Amino acid sequence: MTNIVGYNIEISKGDDLDLFFTFLNFDGTLKILYPSDTILFCVKTSSTATTNIYEKELVGNGTSQINLQITGEELNEIEVGRYFYDLRIEYSNGVVYTPFRPAQFNVVSVIGNPY
Numbered sequence: 551m552t553n554i555v556g557y558n559i560e561i562s563k564g565d566d567l568d569l570f571f572t573f574l575n576f577d578g579t580l581k582i583l584y585p586s587d588t589i590l591f592c593v594k595t596s597s598t599a600t601t602n603i604y605e606k607e608l609v610g611n612g613t614s615q616i617n618l619q620i621t622g623e624e625l626n627e628i629e630v631g632r633y634f635y636d637l638r639i640e641y642s643n644g645v646v647y648t649p650f651r652p653a654q655f656n657v658v659s660v661i662g663n664p665y
Contacts (some may be wrong), residue, residue: 551658551660552567555601556653557653558653558655558656559653559655559656561655561656561658562659562660563579563625563628563630563657563659563660564622564625565622565625566621566622566625567618567619568617568618568620569618569619570616570617570642571615571618572607572614573616573639573649574614575613580613580614581614582610582614583612583614583615583616584612584642584661585610586609586610586642587609587610587639587640587641587642588607588610588639588640589607589637589638589640590605590607590639590640591605591606591618591627591636591637592605592636593605593634593655594634594635595633596634597651597652599634603627604628606618606624610642628657630658630659632655633642633655633656633657633658634651634652634653634654635652635653635655636648636651636653
């Protein structure tokens with residue numbers, strides 16, 4: 551089960567997560583992410599924590615979208631609980647951009663789930 555409200559994500563422990571993010575320039579046009587651009591997805595115990603409990607690095611693909619895929623096996627590294635996540639884009643020209651403020655990333659248990 552995956553439930554997304556705004557940027558907040560709730561997912562059952564052991565499930566696969568497959569998300570698409572589309573990026574826009576400030577004027578509303580599509581922002582192209584190039585292979586030399588790095589996108590970092592980070593999950594932390596709080597929005598002010600200094601250590602990531604999970605992170606995944608992606609690179610641009612010449613479009614305005616990225617596809618974030620987290621397998622159930624990867625998700626099992628995160629205990630059931632309430633966390634926070636964000637995305638950070640590091641452009642090849644050195645500019646760093648966080649497109650939205652930290653949002654909730656909740657991992658919930660499932661009855662009968664062996665995890």
